[in-house]
Amino acid sequence: MPAPQLRPLGIDGSSLPGPYPVGRYADGLRDFLRERPRVQLFGEVWNLRLSRAKVYLELRDSDGALPCSMWRNDFDALGLGERTLADGAQVVIGGGLDYYAGSRTSSPSFSFAIAAGALRVAGEGDLLAQLDRLRKTLDAEGLFAPQKLLARPALPRTIGVVTGESGKARDDVLAGLRRRGWHGRLVWAFAPVQDRHAAPRIAAALQDLAATGAVDVIVVARGGGSLADLFCFCDETLCRTVALLGVPVIASVGHHTDRTLIDDVAALSCSTPTHAAESAVPVHCLRAREDVIAFARRLSVHGRRALLHRAQTLARLSRAPGEHVAGERRRLHQRLREIRAAGRRRVHDERARGASKALVLERKARAAALDAHRAPRLNALALALAAHDPERTLERGYALVTDRGGEVVTSAAAAREAGDVRLRFGDAAVDATIGGDDDRA
Amino acid sequence: MTEPENKLALSYEAASARLEEIITRLDSGQAGLRETLELCKEGRMLVELCAAELEAVGRGLEELRLEDLVARLEAGAGAQGA
Numbered sequence: 001m002p003a004p005q006l007r008p009l010g011i012d013g014s015s016l017p018g019p020y021p022v023g024r025y026a027d028g029l030r031d032f033l034r035e036r037p038r039v040q041l042f043g044e045v046w047n048l049r050l051s052r053a054k055v056y057l058e059l060r061d062s063d064g065a066l067p068c069s070m071w072r073n074d075f076d077a078l079g080l081g082e083r084t085l086a087d088g089a090q091v092v093i094g095g096g097l098d099y100y101a102g103s104r105t106s107s108p109s110f111s112f113a114i115a116a117g118a119l120r121v122a123g124e125g126d127l128l129a130q131l132d133r134l135r136k137t138l139d140a141e142g143l144f145a146p147q148k149l150l151a152r153p154a155l156p157r158t159i160g161v162v163t164g165e166s167g168k169a170r171d172d173v174l175a176g177l178r179r180r181g182w183h184g185r186l187v188w189a190f191a192p193v194q195d196r197h198a199a200p201r202i203a204a205a206l207q208d209l210a211a212t213g214a215v216d217v218i219v220v221a222r223g224g225g226s227l228a229d230l231f232c233f234c235d236e237t238l239c240r241t242v243a244l245l246g247v248p249v250i251a252s253v254g255h256h257t258d259r260t261l262i263d264d265v266a267a268l269s270c271s272t273p274t275h276a277a278e279s280a281v282p283v284h285c286l287r288a289r290e291d292v293i294a295f296a297r298r299l300s301v302h303g304r305r306a307l308l309h310r311a312q313t314l315a316r317l318s319r320a321p322g323e324h325v326a327g328e329r330r331r332l333h334q335r336l337r338e339i340r341a342a343g344r345r346r347v348h349d350e351r352a353r354g355a356s357k358a359l360v361l362e363r364k365a366r367a368a369a370l371d372a373h374r375a376p377r378l379n380a381l382a383l384a385l386a387a388h389d390p391e392r393t394l395e396r397g398y399a400l401v402t403d404r405g406g407e408v409v410t411s412a413a414a415a416r417e418a419g420d421v422r423l424r425f426g427d428a429a430v431d432a433t434i435g436g437d438d439d440r441a
Numbered sequence: 442m443t444e445p446e447n448k449l450a451l452s453y454e455a456a457s458a459r460l461e462e463i464i465t466r467l468d469s470g471q472a473g474l475r476e477t478l479e480l481c482k483e484g485r486m487l488v489e490l491c492a493a494e495l496e497a498v499g500r501g502l503e504e505l506r507l508e509d510l511v512a513r514l515e516a517g518a519g520a521q522g523a
Binding site for chain 1: 452453454457460461463464467468474477478480481484485488491492494495497498499500501502503504505506507510511514
């Protein structure tokens, strides 16, 4: 039995009745609401949540929204699958206003209580269709491109982050930056990331960050949620602001299945805030430091090697004139030796050639002397030979008898035997036939 | 921004990419003596630039709210104006 409450004094000067105990007033409010006429409503389902006893959803259209609830048993009796009654589905519901008055230990809640069997799915949500139309419009205007054309620095000095002040995304961003070894300047621009006021605040934060001129890249992060929770990131004004911002924006609104419009217009879309933070710093700072140290060492090696090479070259050049003169001297000595050798060879050859000529001349002289001695003897022999020449005999009146074969006929018997003979005189030859008796000597 | 003009003109990624080009050229052994010395000189300048950039994001994480940054920038602008 709760202790009876003492009624406190009212506010001085107030003309309002009371004060009344809140529980009793809440009960009265519940009764008042329950007496309102029961009606049918239509709109789109958002934020559908199923608990063991009840099902909660929001019914929305472009002008407003109403929290609704129904008993889980009544919902299950409808036989609707999760996909049929997904966020964005168009439904008609029937029921009336209700109010749970709460207690000292539980919070009150207001809802439109849907009666058993009074829910009908009427079609896909209009908001999703609007979203699709807006996406096509922004795309047609070329607003998906400008952010992607912005140069994202590999090593930003200052990173801006737009996120909820109390969300887990904040820690995830820090974790991602730590993983990159980045310890630069981080500027937080906190803004609500859910509900109807979120989009203008996010857009303002983005514009303020860009306006400082000190931020190299901006991360927009949210820890996830249903598409209904993320609907502020599909706001047309916000998306146009992002598209035309001069600083690259990396979006990470943590939704895997449905893509928000800020994902399309941003320079880069990441699935998690951690990933977005890592993408904001493409360079791994610790590895980059090691690389720079390695570069410096290699440059030093090349520089030393180049200086050593230059010193060696200079030394070689300084030695070059002396070496050149020595080389020329060696070459001249060699040439001189060759000339001397050639001279000696020439003298020797000339001498040998002279000796050979002298020998030939000597032999010729000896042969000439011998010829002078033999000439008279040869003349005598020639005369003797001419004296025995048959031609000379024929000239004196003798004739030479030969047979037809040219053989000399030396006897009368041979002449008879031959019959036809040839008589050769000093001037010519005549044929003759042997006839008559022998005239033997 | 208070960085010198030459640092603004050359970003970290451009500097590191040029450094890699220089090292590749030097490693190839095709650079002559004069070119080697010039590349070493340019490389040392780029190493200093990259090291300064890395130093700027390695001193320790500085977290501040947008309002603080704006106030700081305004204070800086005011000091410059005065």
